[in-house]
Amino acid sequence: MEIKVSKNTVICREGDEDRSLYFITSGKFLICSRSQKMVTPLAYLQQGEFLGEMSFFDELPRSADVIAIEDSSYIKIPPIELDKEFPPWLLQVSKNLTKTLRLYDDVISKNGIKRTQGQAIKPLSHDEQQFYYKILST
Numbered sequence: 001m002e003i004k005v006s007k008n009t010v011i012c013r014e015g016d017e018d019r020s021l022y023f024i025t026s027g028k029f030l031i032c033s034r035s036q037k038m039v040t041p042l043a044y045l046q047q048g049e050f051l052g053e054m055s056f057f058d059e060l061p062r063s064a065d066v067i068a069i070e071d072s073s074y075i076k077i078p079p080i081e082l083d084k085e086f087p088p089w090l091l092q093v094s095k096n097l098t099k100t101l102r103l104y105d106d107v108i109s110k111n112g113i114k115r116t117q118g119q120a121i122k123p124l125s126h127d128e129q130q131f132y133y134k135i136l137s138t
Contacts, residue, residue, distance in 0.1 A: 010136060014033060019052075027046065029046070041122070
């Protein structure tokens with residue numbers, strides 16, 4: 001079932017226990033992290049992309065905050081679908097990959113992102129940080 005959300009709706013927060021996977025059918029989402037009152041954008045996701053993969057596979061809490069930054073919609077896939085759709089060997093591969101991603105995620109959060117090529121994600125302005133921090137803190 002497709003779920004429609006308005007601009008500035010919080011989909012999940014870092015630390016949430018929900019393990020569902022989300023498939024984006026329309027709109028745009030900001031994936032970000034918070035440290036004190038600073039909000040750091042990590043990625044922008046849109047139609048055809050997934051979010052929440054790590055928690056879906058490894059059963060750990062969410063590693064980032066997610067906000068719809070325009071009117072959007074998604075399909076929420078509950079974790080019970082893993083047992084129905086994934087053979088055990090593929091589930092184990094997914095869990096191993098997720099473990100590696102969590103390790104890289106930890107390194108990035110401690111050391112920041114250093115890019116030498118490609119386009120970096122533009123930092124949020126002070127006003128944007130305050131705005132999203134307020135949404136995420138309520």
